[in-house]
Amino acid sequence: MAFGVLIIGDEILSGRRQDKHLSHAIALLAARGLSLAWAHYCGDDRERLTAVLAQQYAGDDLVFCFGGIGATPDDHTRFCAAAAAGVPLALHADAEREIRARFGAETDAQRLRLGELPEGSRIIPNPYNRVPGFAFRNHHFLPGFPEMAWPMMEWVLDQWYAALHHGRAHAEQSILVYGARESQLIAFMEALQERFGVTVFSLPCLGSEHRPAHIELGAKGAPADVTRAMLEIRAEMSRRALAWTAAEDTRPHA
Numbered sequence: 514m515a516f517g518v519l520i521i522g523d524e525i526l527s528g529r530r531q532d533k534h535l536s537h538a539i540a541l542l543a544a545r546g547l548s549l550a551w552a553h554y555c556g557d558d559r560e561r562l563t564a565v566l567a568q569q570y571a572g573d574d575l576v577f578c579f580g581g582i583g584a585t586p587d588d589h590t591r592f593c594a595a596a597a598a599g600v601p602l603a604l605h606a607d608a609e610r611e612i613r614a615r616f617g618a619e620t621d622a623q624r625l626r627l628g629e630l631p632e633g634s635r636i637i638p639n640p641y642n643r644v645p646g647f648a649f650r651n652h653h654f655l656p657g658f659p660e661m662a663w664p665m666m667e668w669v670l671d672q673w674y675a676a677l678h679h680g681r682a683h684a685e686q687s688i689l690v691y692g693a694r695e696s697q698l699i700a701f702m703e704a705l706q707e708r709f710g711v712t713v714f715s716l717p718c719l720g721s722e723h724r725p726a727h728i729e730l731g732a733k734g735a736p737a738d739v740t741r742a743m744l745e746i747r748a749e750m751s752r753r754a755l756a757w758t759a760a761e762d763t764r765p766h767a
Contacts, residue, residue, distance in 0.1 A: 514575060514677060515550035516542055519565070521580035521590055522657060523556045533659055534579045541666055546679030550574065557581060559589045559596075566597035570650055575674070577666055580657035582646060584626040594649055595631035602629045607636045608645050615643035637665050648673075684739040687714075687731025688747060691756040695728060701749060702730075709742040710734065729760060 518538050524530040532554075539549050551574075555565050562581075569576055581590030595602045608628030613620045630636075630647045637646035637653060641661040647654050653669050655662040670678075690698075695715050702713040711734035720726035730750075732742040750757045 514573070516547060517551045517553065517569070517574045517576045518549065519553045519555065519569070519576055519578040519652075521555050521557070521562065521578060523587070525554060525580075526556050534662065537659065537663055538577060538666065541663070541670065545670055545677075546681070546683070547670075547677060548683070557587050557589055559593055562589060562593040563596045566593055566652070569652065570597060572651070574651065576652045577669075578652055578654045579662055580655075582627075582654050582656055584623060590654060591630060591647075594647075594652065594654060598631060598650065600632045603632050604628050605630045605634060605636060605647070608647070611636065611638070611643045611645050637669060640664050640668075682736050683733065684736035685731065685733035686739055686743045687716075687729050687760045688743070688750070688757045689718075689724075689727045689760055690730050690750055691725060691727045691758075693728055693750075693753075693755050698728070698730065705732070705742055705745060709738045709745075711738045711742045713742070730757075731760075 518535060520532055520534050522530070525532050535552055542549055553565065553569075555562050578590065578594075581588045591602060604625060605628050608630060609625060612624055612628050616624055627644050631649045634647040634649045637648055637655065639645050639656070639661055641658075641664070644656075646656060646662075646665050648669070653666070655665050695717060698715060702715065705711070706713050709732070711732040713732050714730075716729040718724075718727050718729065730746060732739045732746065734742075747757065
C-alpha cells in the first residue's frame with residue numbers, strides 16, 4: 514500500500530509561504546517503517562483541485578492532504594473533496610460536537626461551516642483547537658497549519674494504520690564514487706538489479722570546494738539483498754580502479 518501527499522494552497526506556489534509538510538510527512542512515515550510514493554502540489558483553483566482529487570480517488574493509495582479546509586473564501590478543499598466524489602457537503606454530527614465544545618456560546622453558523630464535510634466522512638481529531646479534519650475514502654484532509662496537521666497525521670498513522678508499521682524490512686546504502694561517468698556504470702547497474710532484486714540508483718554531484726565531483730552509487734530493498742549488492746558494488750569499483758568512499762566518509766578507498 515502506497516502513501517502520497519497533496520499539498521494545497523496558492524501561497525505555496527507563489528512563494529509567500531515555504532512548504533514544510535513534505536519533509537515532515539516523509540519523516541513521520543519513515544519513523545514507522547513506511548515511505549512516501551509521491552507528492553503533488555495544487556493551488557486554490559476549484560476546478561483543478563476537484564479534478565486532481567477525482568483522479569486520486571480512483572486509486573488505492575492512502576493520501577494525506579494539507580491545507581484549505583477552513584471557511585474563508587479561499588478555502589476550497591472541503592467543497593472539492595465532495596464534488597470530486599459527487600456527494601453533498603453536510604454538517605457532520607461529530608464535527609459539530611467538537612466545534613460546539615470548542616466555541617461554546619460563541620458557536621455560530623460561520624463556525625459550523627467548518628463541520629460541513631463530504632457525506633460519508635470520518636472526523637480526524639485536532640488536539641490544538643478541536644476543529645477537526647476529516648477522512649473521506651482513501652484521503653485524509655488536514656489543516657495547513659503544521660502545529661495542527663502534524664499531530665493529526667501521527668494520530669491517523671497510529672490509530673488507523675498501525676498494522677502497516679514496519680511491515681516490510683527495507684534498507685538503503687550507498688558509496689561515493691570518484692572519477693566515473695554514469696554511462697560507464699549503466700550495464701553494471703542493470704546486471705546488479707537483475708542479480709540481487711534490489712533497486713540500484715546513481716546520483717551525480719558536480720562537486721564543490723569541500724568534495725570533488727562524484728557519483729553516489731547505491732542500492733535499496735530488502736536488507737540482506739542490499740548488503741550483498743553493496744559488497745559487489747564496492748568490489749567492482751575497486752576492480753575498475755575507481756576511488757570511492759562511504760557516503761558519510763571523506764577518505765577515498767582505492
